[in-house]
Amino acid sequence: MSAGTMLSRAFSRIGYHVLTTNEYPSLIRGGHNLITTRISSKYFESLNKDLHILVALNKETVNLHKSELTEGSVVLYDPKDYEWKTEEFSVPVVLMGVPLTELVTQFKGPPVMRNTVALGATIAVLGAPLETLSEVIHDQFKDKKQAIIDGNIAIAKAGYDYIIEHYKDKTSMHLAPSAKREPHLVLYASEAVGLGALKAGLKFAAIYPMTPINALIAFLADHAEKMNIVYKQPEDEISGINMAIGASMAGVRSMVATSGGGFALMVEGVALSGMLEVPIVIDLGMRVGPATGMPTWTEQGELQMVIHAGHGEFPRIVLAPSDGAEAYSMTIEAFQLADYYQVPVFLLTDKYMNESQWCAPLSLFKKDVAINRGKVADESKLPADGSFKRYSVTEDGISPRSFPGMKNGVYFANAYEHNEQGYVSDDPTNRTVMAGKRLKKLETMKKDMRGPSVYGDRNADITFVSWGSSRGPVIDAIEILKNKGIPSRLVHFTWMYPFPAELTQTLLGNSKRIIDVEQNATGQLAALIREHTGIEIKEKILKFDGRPFYPEDIAEKVRNI
Amino acid sequence: MTVTSEDFKTAYKPTWCPGCGNFGIWMALKEALAKLGIGPSDGIVVYGVGCHGNMYDWMNMYGFVGLHGRTLPVAQGIKLANHSLPVIVVSGDGDGLGEGGNHFLHAAKRNPDITVILHDNQLYSLTTGQASPTAKPGFKTKSTPKGVFDAPVNPLLLSIASGATFVARAFSGNLPHLIGLMVEAVNHKGFAVLDVMQPCVTFDKEHTYDWFRQRLYQLESEGYVPDNKLKAMEKAMEWGDRIPYGILYKEQKPTSEDHESAFTAGPLVKQPLENIDLEEVLKEFI
Numbered sequence: 131m132s133a134g135t136m137l138s139r140a141f142s143r144i145g146y147h148v149l150t151t152n153e154y155p156s157l158i159r160g161g162h163n164l165i166t167t168r169i170s171s172k173y174f175e176s177l178n179k180d181l182h183i184l185v186a187l188n189k190e191t192v193n194l195h196k197s198e199l200t201e202g203s204v205v206l207y208d209p210k211d212y213e214w215k216t217e218e219f220s221v222p223v224v225l226m227g228v229p230l231t232e233l234v235t236q237f238k239g240p241p242v243m244r245n246t247v248a249l250g251a252t253i254a255v256l257g258a259p260l261e262t263l264s265e266v267i268h269d270q271f272k273d274k275k276q277a278i279i280d281g282n283i284a285i286a287k288a289g290y291d292y293i294i295e296h297y298k299d300k301t302s303m304h305l306a307p308s309a310k311r312e313p314h315l316v317l318y319a320s321e322a323v324g325l326g327a328l329k330a331g332l333k334f335a336a337i338y339p340m341t342p343i344n345a346l347i348a349f350l351a352d353h354a355e356k357m358n359i360v361y362k363q364p365e366d367e368i369s370g371i372n373m374a375i376g377a378s379m380a381g382v383r384s385m386v387a388t389s390g391g392g393f394a395l396m397v398e399g400v401a402l403s404g405m406l407e408v409p410i411v412i413d414l415g416m417r418v419g420p421a422t423g424m425p426t427w428t429e430q431g432e433l434q435m436v437i438h439a440g441h442g443e444f445p446r447i448v449l450a451p452s453d454g455a456e457a458y459s460m461t462i463e464a465f466q467l468a469d470y471y472q473v474p475v476f477l478l479t480d481k482y483m484n485e486s487q488w489c490a491p492l493s494l495f496k497k498d499v500a501i502n503r504g505k506v507a508d509e510s511k512l513p514a515d516g517s518f519k520r521y522s523v524t525e526d527g528i529s530p531r532s533f534p535g536m537k538n539g540v541y542f543a544n545a546y547e548h549n550e551q552g553y554v555s556d557d558p559t560n561r562t563v564m565a566g567k568r569l570k571k572l573e574t575m576k577k578d579m580r581g582p583s584v585y586g587d588r589n590a591d592i593t594f595v596s597w598g599s600s601r602g603p604v605i606d607a608i609e610i611l612k613n614k615g616i617p618s619r620l621v622h623f624t625w626m627y628p629f630p631a632e633l634t635q636t637l638l639g640n641s642k643r644i645i646d647v648e649q650n651a652t653g654q655l656a657a658l659i660r661e662h663t664g665i666e667i668k669e670k671i672l673k674f675d676g677r678p679f680y681p682e683d684i685a686e687k688v689r690n691i
Numbered sequence: 692m693t694v695t696s697e698d699f700k701t702a703y704k705p706t707w708c709p710g711c712g713n714f715g716i717w718m719a720l721k722e723a724l725a726k727l728g729i730g731p732s733d734g735i736v737v738y739g740v741g742c743h744g745n746m747y748d749w750m751n752m753y754g755f756v757g758l759h760g761r762t763l764p765v766a767q768g769i770k771l772a773n774h775s776l777p778v779i780v781v782s783g784d785g786d787g788l789g790e791g792g793n794h795f796l797h798a799a800k801r802n803p804d805i806t807v808i809l810h811d812n813q814l815y816s817l818t819t820g821q822a823s824p825t826a827k828p829g830f831k832t833k834s835t836p837k838g839v840f841d842a843p844v845n846p847l848l849l850s851i852a853s854g855a856t857f858v859a860r861a862f863s864g865n866l867p868h869l870i871g872l873m874v875e876a877v878n879h880k881g882f883a884v885l886d887v888m889q890p891c892v893t894f895d896k897e898h899t900y901d902w903f904r905q906r907l908y909q910l911e912s913e914g915y916v917p918d919n920k921l922k923a924m925e926k927a928m929e930w931g932d933r934i935p936y937g938i939l940y941k942e943q944k945p946t947s948e949d950h951e952s953a954f955t956a957g958p959l960v961k962q963p964l965e966n967i968d969l970e971e972v973l974k975e976f977i
Binding site for chain 1: 747752773
């Protein structure tokens with residue numbers, strides 16, 4: 131567990147809202163690694179630009195982030211790395227030298243525990259009780275020996291005490307008191323996907339390692355034994371999706387996860403799922419492409435790809451959660467929809483979401499889920515004369531499934547065009563009927579289709595549109611603009627496909643000024659909106675440098691456009 | 692209820708060329724399943740794409756007709772979802788070793804309890820006769836008019852080296868022997884590979900039934916014991932005037948499924964999905 135996680139959980143436990151992101155190059159050690167945590171007594175949606183405390187574990191960190199500091203920012207550093215002087219900063223900052231290395235040595239800890247000293251010191255600068263951190267450390271190491279727990283707590287306390295002793299009068303960072311609230315989870319969106327999958331009855335996952343979904347692999351592998359599921363590491367993504375489709379055809383809820391490059395390999399499997407009408411959930415954690423791109427940085431570049439991926443025409447559903455809480459609830463929704471419609475269902479997540487730690491209320495995860503497996507044949511009612519039709523033509527396009535092993539349920543899950551029993555057929559009438567039956571589901575899906583959500587001032591002249599993880603920064607930008615007397619609203623999409631055209635038309639049809647906000651270079655949502663509604667969005671705030679939006683930048687651009 | 696080969700009949704007639712080596716494999720499979728007491732509802736066959744794969748239309752049994760080369764990932768997924776189900780893979784040398792080559796060696800190393808029947812005729816016959824990965828040097832095909840240059844993939848050697856725990860060569864022209872091998876392969880707990888020599892009567896005028904009959908000899912009749920990896924590899928490399936067939940290698944090892952603790956609660960497909968209790972897991976994140 132990183133220092134950022136412990137800091138976030140410590141503050142979450144005493145009632146603060148937190149959000150932590152993790153930025154690093156694609157290297158295991160070395161390079162510049164950055165953890166950013168925002169802590170507030172008020173609810174917020176994204177990271178902002180204000181930097182109040184910079185904790186530097188080397189000289190380079192201070193150099194890289196100097197320009198982001200504001201008047202009164204605290205710089206916490208080890209004088210052994212470099213003796214910083216106030217005149218080296220363009221704004222008046224509070225310098226707090228803490229002998230991180232020396233304190234670790236004093237307590238006989240390994241050098242990597244400078245982190246823990248810094249964590250204790252940060253808690254002191256923020257004026258929070260040390261006990262909160264001690265408890266998090268205790269829970270984190272609860273399976274370890276008492277001596278290890280005590281050692282970690284002692285090192286954190288050394289950092290804490292050092293600040294109290296040397297800088298007590300200089301700390302002005304004390305947070306506003308927090309209100310009492312129900313317990314909150316602090317978790318990566320990837321872990322929220324994993325929890326959602328477990329809650330939805332996932333039984334099988336085949337996932338090839340790839341940033342940014344590795345936390346999901348760790349979560350599923352760690353909990354496989356306790357939760358009676360199988361996580362299998364396949365030899366490649368092609369194998370992964372074919373394994374998951376096999377498991378799903380055999381009757382269990384299955385998923386895969388990957389990023390753009392791995393998904394490129396899976397595409398044939400999407401078409402297979404479409405033809406066989408086998409449910410499958412695909413979590414695509416988007417990162418910067420094309421090709422290997424910038425593997426550890428974020429982007430929303432695969433919306434158009436997943437809508438069109440797979441040869442031939444067949445229905446699918448694409449969902450794009452906005453944060454950790456939605457990653458949980460939409461994963462459950464994805465499994466329910468996949469089973470109900472017997473189609474591939476996508477979860478479009480991204481690096482920013484998956485590797486950020488979100489604060490979400492415990493009650494969300496405790497809600498009951500009524501599992502609906504859709505049309506599954508009742509084994510006792512299958513006809514004994516062998517006339518079961520797995521692909522029977524129905525009004526809603528959905529046919530009953532049997533699972534291998536069910537008596538009298540024999541059929542072929544056939545990748546070739548097939549008749550109602552699964553036998554191959556290239557008869558033109560049969561082809562037209564079967565293709566029509568599958569595509570009929572696009573109509574049926576309308577009853578579950580969700581239109582975009584509206585945030586902010588519903589009567590505002592300015593309308594932002596966004597999807598997925600861009601929601602947070604836009605909502606916070608709306609707040610900034612509101613404080614400057616500029617009302618605005620957000621029309622935000624999480625149900626991406628089949629596209630809710632009529633609902634979108636209703637919401638956007640009379641808008642005076644629409645601004646598209648997306649983390650890609652071409653405005654893929656704007657293109658989708660134009661395709662389905664004819665509405666052309668001319669103003670776009672697009673970002674494709676691998677870094678998530680800051681709300682301040684969005685607000686600033688609105689005023690400048 | 693006893694199972695007979697008649698139970699696998701469908702209303703469809705085979706579309707293979709008269710005399711095709713696939714007929715022998717198909718007939719042997721029906722007989723072997725009958726002997727094993729595995730009826731149409733009791734197991735599943737996962738088919739590849741190629742002439743071999745067209746078998747499903749005239750094989751009344753749960754079937755998965757997937758994409759070219761992907762039989763083994765699909766079969767492993769099915770087996771993990773329901774490990775009580777016999778899973779048989781009907782694949783070809785092109786399907787299983789060309790497009791599916793990577794899957795083949797990784798499946799072998801995991802040792803899932805799956806039987807692979809590899810229809811091996813050195814050709815892509817459904818696409819009218821191009822060289823397959825097992826095509827021997829000098830073999831003239833539509834894609835190699837001057838003869839194959841490359842070294843052939845040796846499915847037996849590859850299987851043994853990759854960790855398969857039952858490796859045998861069979862011949863579609865010797866039905867009783869083939870049926871016996873299929874029964875043993877399905878009964879074997881682990882990854883069983885049956886490399887079946889299967890003449891293509893349309894696109895190969897060289898490797899005919901007679902060509903094989905003149906060369907094949909049964910390993911068991913020479914007192915060969917299939918319990919040594921190195922000896923098995925030696926036998927796997929024997930190809931020329933004398934070609935061995937029968938079981939080359941066999942060992943008992945834990946299967947892929949044996950490692951899954953989730954199966955102590957029964958096959959995944961039989962486990963309940965309702966009311967999953969996350970209480971303990973949620974605590975880790977507070």
